[in-house]
Amino acid sequence: MHPLDAITKGFVVGVNYIGDQFGRGEAFLPELVMAGEAMKAAVATLEPELLKLGSAREIMGRVVLATVEGDIHEIGKTLVGTMLSASGFDVYDIGVDAPAEKIIGKALEVNADIIGMSALLTTTMVRQREVIEELDKEGLRPRIRVMVGGAPITREWYEKIKADGYSEDAIGAVKIAKQLLGKE
Amino acid sequence: MTKNIKSISNPKLKLEILTPEEVKRIHNATLWIIEKVGVRFPSKRALDIWEANGATIDREKMIVRAKPELIEEALKKCLPAYVLAARDPQQDCALDGNHVFLGTDGCGVEVIDIETKQKRTSCLQDVADIARVADGTEEVGFHWVPVSAQDMPAQTRGLYEVKAIWENSTKHVQTESIYSVHEAKAAIEMAALIAGGKDKLRERPVLSLMQCTAPPLGHDGGSLDAALLAAEVGIPTGFMTMAACLTTGPATMACNLVVGNAEVIAGTALLQLAYPGAPVFYAAAQTASDLRTGAYTGGGPEDFLFGAATNVLSDFYNIPLSMGSFATGAKEPNWQAGIEGSLSTFMASVVMSDMLLGCGFLHGSRIWSYAEMMMDCEIFSIIHKMMQGIVVNDETLALDTIATVGPGGHFLAQKHTRNHMRGLFLPQFMDRRPYGEWENKKDDARDWALAKARKTLKEHQPEPLDPKISTEMEKIIKSVEK
Numbered sequence: 001m002h003p004l005d006a007i008t009k010g011f012v013v014g015v016n017y018i019g020d021q022f023g024r025g026e027a028f029l030p031e032l033v034m035a036g037e038a039m040k041a042a043v044a045t046l047e048p049e050l051l052k053l054g055s056a057r058e059i060m061g062r063v064v065l066a067t068v069e070g071d072i073h074e075i076g077k078t079l080v081g082t083m084l085s086a087s088g089f090d091v092y093d094i095g096v097d098a099p100a101e102k103i104i105g106k107a108l109e110v111n112a113d114i115i116g117m118s119a120l121l122t123t124t125m126v127r128q129r130e131v132i133e134e135l136d137k138e139g140l141r142p143r144i145r146v147m148v149g150g151a152p153i154t155r156e157w158y159e160k161i162k163a164d165g166y167s168e169d170a171i172g173a174v175k176i177a178k179q180l181l182g183k184e
Numbered sequence: 185m186t187k188n189i190k191s192i193s194n195p196k197l198k199l200e201i202l203t204p205e206e207v208k209r210i211h212n213a214t215l216w217i218i219e220k221v222g223v224r225f226p227s228k229r230a231l232d233i234w235e236a237n238g239a240t241i242d243r244e245k246m247i248v249r250a251k252p253e254l255i256e257e258a259l260k261k262c263l264p265a266y267v268l269a270a271r272d273p274q275q276d277c278a279l280d281g282n283h284v285f286l287g288t289d290g291c292g293v294e295v296i297d298i299e300t301k302q303k304r305t306s307c308l309q310d311v312a313d314i315a316r317v318a319d320g321t322e323e324v325g326f327h328w329v330p331v332s333a334q335d336m337p338a339q340t341r342g343l344y345e346v347k348a349i350w351e352n353s354t355k356h357v358q359t360e361s362i363y364s365v366h367e368a369k370a371a372i373e374m375a376a377l378i379a380g381g382k383d384k385l386r387e388r389p390v391l392s393l394m395q396c397t398a399p400p401l402g403h404d405g406g407s408l409d410a411a412l413l414a415a416e417v418g419i420p421t422g423f424m425t426m427a428a429c430l431t432t433g434p435a436t437m438a439c440n441l442v443v444g445n446a447e448v449i450a451g452t453a454l455l456q457l458a459y460p461g462a463p464v465f466y467a468a469a470q471t472a473s474d475l476r477t478g479a480y481t482g483g484g485p486e487d488f489l490f491g492a493a494t495n496v497l498s499d500f501y502n503i504p505l506s507m508g509s510f511a512t513g514a515k516e517p518n519w520q521a522g523i524e525g526s527l528s529t530f531m532a533s534v535v536m537s538d539m540l541l542g543c544g545f546l547h548g549s550r551i552w553s554y555a556e557m558m559m560d561c562e563i564f565s566i567i568h569k570m571m572q573g574i575v576v577n578d579e580t581l582a583l584d585t586i587a588t589v590g591p592g593g594h595f596l597a598q599k600h601t602r603n604h605m606r607g608l609f610l611p612q613f614m615d616r617r618p619y620g621e622w623e624n625k626k627d628d629a630r631d632w633a634l635a636k637a638r639k640t641l642k643e644h645q646p647e648p649l650d651p652k653i654s655t656e657m658e659k660i661i662k663s664v665e666k
Contacts, residue, residue, distance in 0.1 A: 022476075025476070028475040028476060029430070029473075029474075029475060029476060029477065029478045030430060030435075030475075072226075072398055072402075072404055072405075073398070075431055075432055079431075079478055122291075122293055122332040122334055122338075122341070123332075123338040123339070123341060123342075123361075124338075126338050151480065151548075151550065152293040152332070152550070154293065154294060154305070156294075156304075156305055157305070168479070169477040169478065169479055170477070170478060171477060
C-alpha cells in the first residue's frame with residue numbers, strides 16, 4: 001500500500017469517524033486523544049517513507065506550540081497539540097518555560113504559519129504579549145499568526161495584546177487555527 | 185470593628201467515607217508510587233535535601249524516589265495542631281481538628297464590579313475591597329488572596345496583594361501567589377513586621393503559604409524553594425494537589441486520590457526532612473475534568489466525594505487540611521452554584537476539614553462575585569447550623585411545655601419557645617416572603633447579597649494597620665523591584 005493511501009484512506013478516515021462521534025456527543029475527549037495519538041504515531045512512521053517516494057501529505061499548516069517562560073503548566077498546550085495534529089496540522093511542540101527567542105526561532109526555522117502560546121499564571125501571561133511585540137518589531141506578522149490560551153486568558157486579554165486567535169479549550173483551538181489560515 | 189469568627193466545632197454529624205483498611209491501601213499505594221515511579225522536584229535545593237537523606241535522585245529528570253520508611257518517618261515529625269495567627273489575636277484560627285474555618289477563594293483574574301456589575305480584569309484595589317468586605321463578615325475566618333493584582337508588576341504582585349489584605353483586615357492571610365525565592369524572602373520580612381520580629385513568626389504566623397503541585401506527580405521549582413524558606417521560619421506551608429480525573433489524574437477516583445496524595449506527602453516529607461516540626465498542612469482540590477472538553481470543572485459529585493475523602497487522609501497523617509470547596513463552574517450565581525457550593529462544603533465540613541477554600545467565585549475560580557461571596561457565606565452558616573445536629577436532653581425535650589400546651593393549642597407564647605427560638609436558623613438571603621410581595625418586587629438573594637456587600641464595603645472599618653508598618657512594607661517591596 002502506498003503510504004499516502006495508508007494515511008488518507010486509513011488513519012484520516014478513522015480520526016474523522018471519531019470526530020463525528022464526538023460531535024454527536026457519543027465519543028469523549030479521551031477517545032479523541034487516543035485517535036490523535038494513533039494518527040501521530042502513523043504519520044511519524046509513514047512520512048519518511050512518503051518523502052523517499054518524493055511525495056508528501058497535505059498539511060493544514062505549521063504550528064509552533066509552547067508554554068511561555070517561567071511557566072511549567074503543559075497539559076492544555078499538549079492537548080491542543082494533539083488535537084491540531086489529528087486535524088492535519090504539522091505541530092512543533094517545544095515544551096514549557098520557553099523564552100520568546102526560542103519560540104520565534106523555532107517558528108522561523110520551520111516556517112510556521114501559527115505560534116500557539118499557553119500560560120496558567122497571571123504573572124507569566126504577560127510573556128505572551130512580549131512575544132507578540134517581538135514579532136511585530138521584526139515585522140513577522142501577519143505572516144505568523146498568534147494564538148493564545150490558558151486558564152487566566154480572557155477575551156479582554158487576547159484583544160489587549162492584539163493576538164490573532166484565542167480559545168477556551170482544545171477543540172475550539174483547532175477551529176480557530178483553521179479560520180486563521182482560511183481553511184474553514 | 186470586626187466580629188468574632190464563626191467556625192464549625194464540636195460536630196454532631198459523622199460520615200464514614202473510607203474504611204481504615206481503604207485508607208491503608210491508599211497510603212500503601214502512595215508509598216509504592218513514591219518509591220517506584222518517583223515524584224518530580226525541579227529544585228536543586230530540594231534534590232540536595234533528598235539526596236542527603238538517602239533518597240534515589242535522577243538529577244537530569246529531577247525525579248526523586250524514596251523508600252517508604254523515609255517518607256513515613258519524616259511525616260511523623262509534622263505538627264498535628266497549631267494556630268494561624270491573625271493581626272488581631274482574637275481572630276486567630278486554631279487548626280486543631282475541632283474547627284472548620286471558611287476562607288475566601290483564590291486566585292481569580294476577573295471581578296464582577298461591585299457598583300457597575302460589569303465583569304472586568306482584577307486589580308489591586310479589588311484585593312483591598314474584598315479583604316474589607318470579608319473582614320466584615322463573621323463567616324470568613326481567614327483570607328486567601330482572592331484575585332490577582334494585575335495592575336502591579338508581575339515580579340512583586342504577590343507582595344502587593346498580601347500587603348493590601350493586611351491593610352484592610354485583622355484576619356489571617358494565606359496566599360497561593362508567592363512562588364519564588366525573592367517574593368518569599370520579602371513576604372517573610374513583611375510578616376515579621378506584624379509579628380514583631382522574624383523570630384516571632386513561629387509563634388505568631390500571620391501569613392501562611394499554599395503551593396500548588398504540578399500534577400501528575402510533580403512540583404514547581406519556585407514553589408518548592410519558597411516553601412522551604414517559609415518552613416525554616418515557621419510560616420505554615422501546604423502543598424495543594426488539584427489532580428483531575430481524565431487529564432492530570434487517572435479516571436478512577438481512588439487512583440486520583442493516590443496520585444494527589446503522592447504529590448502532597450512527598451512535598452510535606454521534604455519540608456520535614458529540612459526542618460523537622462515545621463508547621464505544614466495538606467491541601468487539595470481534586471476534581472474530574474469534563475468528558476467533552478477536558479476543562480477544569482470545579483464542582484460535581486466527584487469533587488464532593490474528594491472533599492470528604494481527603495480529610496480522612498490528612499487525619500491519617502495527623503496534619504491539618506485545607507480543602508477546596510464552593511468551587512463551581514456556574515457563570516453566574518444560580519442553581520448550579522448553589523448545588524456545588526452546598527454539597528462540596530457539606531462534605532468537606534462533615535469530616536471536619538480545618539480550612540475551606542473558599543467563598544466568592546464563579547466559572548471555576550476565575551470570576552469574583554460579591555453576591556456569590558455573601559451567598560456562599562450563608563451556605564456556610566446553614567452547614568454550621570446543621571453540624572450542631574439535634575441535641576437531646578431534658579431541656580430540649582421540654583416535657584413540661586408540651587404538657588402545658590396539650591393537644592391542639594400552639595407553642596408561640598411559651599417561655600421555652602422564647603428561650604430557644606434564637607437557636608433556629610434565620611436566613612439572610614432566602615426568600616420566605618408571601619408570593620404577592622415577591623411578585624411586586626421580583627428581587628432575590630442575588631440582589632440582597634450584593635446590597636449587603638456594598639453596605640459592608642462602605643461602612644465596615646477594620647482596625648487599621650500601623651501606617652509605619654505599611655511604609656516599611658512598601659520599602660521591602662521596592663527593594664525587591666530594584
